[in-house]
Amino acid sequence: MHQIIDNRALKTKFFLADEMAPVLSNVAEELLKEVKKAYQETSQIPDELLLALKFVFGPSALHALDLVDQRSVTCVTSPSGRRVFQAMGSSGRSYTCYSSCHYCPCPAFAFCVLRRNDSLLCKHILATYLSQAMGLCEELALSDQQLTDILLEKTGEKVEA
Amino acid sequence: MRVFRHYSGAGKVTSASDANYPSLSPNNNTNNNNNTNIDNNKNKSSYCVVLGEAGCGKTALLFLSAVMAASEFGVRVLFLSRTPIHTLPAPLQGARAGVDLLSLKKIQFKYPRSAVDLLRDVASLHENDKTLPSLIVIDGLDQYLRSAGDHSQQSLIAARLSALLADTASFVSQKLTSARSDGGSGNAPQECQVIISLNSEAGDESPARGQALSVIERYFPAKCLLEREPEFGGTAWRVRFSGAQQSSCDLVMGWRLMYSQSGAMEFHAVPRGNSQTPGNSTTAPE
Numbered sequence: 001m002h003q004i005i006d007n008r009a010l011k012t013k014f015f016l017a018d019e020m021a022p023v024l025s026n027v028a029e030e031l032l033k034e035v036k037k038a039y040q041e042t043s044q045i046p047d048e049l050l051l052a053l054k055f056v057f058g059p060s061a062l063h064a065l066d067l068v069d070q071r072s073v074t075c076v077t078s079p080s081g082r083r084v085f086q087a088m089g090s091s092g093r094s095y096t097c098y099s100s101c102h103y104c105p106c107p108a109f110a111f112c113v114l115r116r117n118d119s120l121l122c123k124h125i126l127a128t129y130l131s132q133a134m135g136l137c138e139e140l141a142l143s144d145q146q147l148t149d150i151l152l153e154k155t156g157e158k159v160e161a
Numbered sequence: 162m163r164v165f166r167h168y169s170g171a172g173k174v175t176s177a178s179d180a181n182y183p184s185l186s187p188n189n190n191t192n193n194n195n196n197t198n199i200d201n202n203k204n205k206s207s208y209c210v211v212l213g214e215a216g217c218g219k220t221a222l223l224f225l226s227a228v229m230a231a232s233e234f235g236v237r238v239l240f241l242s243r244t245p246i247h248t249l250p251a252p253l254q255g256a257r258a259g260v261d262l263l264s265l266k267k268i269q270f271k272y273p274r275s276a277v278d279l280l281r282d283v284a285s286l287h288e289n290d291k292t293l294p295s296l297i298v299i300d301g302l303d304q305y306l307r308s309a310g311d312h313s314q315q316s317l318i319a320a321r322l323s324a325l326l327a328d329t330a331s332f333v334s335q336k337l338t339s340a341r342s343d344g345g346s347g348n349a350p351q352e353c354q355v356i357i358s359l360n361s362e363a364g365d366e367s368p369a370r371g372q373a374l375s376v377i378e379r380y381f382p383a384k385c386l387l388e389r390e391p392e393f394g395g396t397a398w399r400v401r402f403s404g405a406q407q408s409s410c411d412l413v414m415g416w417r418l419m420y421s422q423s424g425a426m427e428f429h430a431v432p433r434g435n436s437q438t439p440g441n442s443t444t445a446p447e
Contacts, residue, residue, distance in 0.1 A: 022327070022380055081335070082332050098324055099328070099331075100328045100332070110313075114317075115372075148281070148287075151284040152280055152281060
């Protein structure tokens with residue numbers, strides 16, 4: 001990781017789990033584990049891990065870290081055991097991100113991930129991973145019915161069609 | 162794809178002499194390069210999308226899967242479709258005697274009218290943990306997309322639906338696994354599977370279809386493509402699987418779906434090596 005390597009080729013080879021799988025690659029997972037460990041020990045993320053985050057995740061990394069600093073991520077649970085995450089965006093809107101696969105209703109995800117395949121996740125999804133790793137998620141317990149509404153984004157932005 | 166793997170050995174419903182269902186085993190990491198699963202939660206199921214022209218038998222195939230899951234494996238099924246199913250699909254009617262009607266009770270049929278209704282039906286599954294299905298089937302997903310607007314809107318809805326399905330299935334799988342380790346029945350399913358079907362007209366290269374499909378493929382990596390085989394005069398379809406980890410027998414065998422005189426479905430094993438299409442399957446077979 002300290003070598004100057006062609007960014008795109010390296011990303012393609014190592015960082016994509018398989019072509020378009022909506023889960024973290026092994027390298028990304030490992031990196032998050034290191035972040036978790038470092039943060040647990042020192043309450044901060046050392047420079048080399050910050051660098052690695054930027055390398056693996058691109059420009060989303062810094063935006064995501066900002067969101068984490070602002071405690072923008074909430075882990076929403078209900079008695080059923082189902083869990084989702086809500087990330088408060090910079091505009092004040094909240095986006096519901098899933099815990100098992102990559103999805104975010106934000107425009108960046110729709111454009112950069114789904115349409116152009118430039119990245120695998122947006123800053124909101126990355127923020128949820130980081131917040132989990134660093135133990136900085138807010139917690140919210142709702143009823144099962146309320147969680148359904150969250151999943152349908154009844155309270156967030158408008159639902160398409 | 163786990164669901165199809167269990168179907169090796171002729172099911173009751175078909176009438177082919179040596180019908181054998183394909184056996185894809187998701188745990189057979191023969192040629193997967195991200196084998197080193199550091200995190201055990203990585204062993205995710207491969208949800209499957211079935212593609213084919215109108216009339217090739219997707220509904221019957223999905224219905225067959227639902228029936229087999231319910232009758233052979235005692236799996237609770239949720240079957241969603243825009244078009245209500247009032248009677249046994251035509252290709253399965255000849256074998257009605259073989260269908261265990263009691264097991265049909267394990268299949269819950271719902272006919273949400275719009276994408277929003279469909280989203281709600283899936284999103285609210287966690288509300289009742291006594292009726293969690295281990296197999297979710299959606300027949301004709303394209304019908305829900307059609308009314309969504311232009312092609313970028315369609316692919317957004319497709320993404321939301323696919324991701325919600327994947328996340329819901331993942332949640333159900335977790336519940337099933339924990340129920341099992343709490344001393345549940347030994348035969349209880351451990352995973353929730355999802356099978357959806359999409360109409361793909363031959364020669365339909367519309368951007369809407371292509372975009373929506375590529376979005377869906379992210380969340381549904383296993384593809385089952387039914388391609389018309391013209392040399393059989395419209396009653397035969399080549400069945401191709403792609404995207405899922407495949408067992409060794411899939412390297413030598415393929416499948417053909419044929420309709421007999423009476424309209425019944427028959428599956429035939431076909432040695433690989435004839436009519437192989439190179440590269441990835443696309444939505445427009447011809």
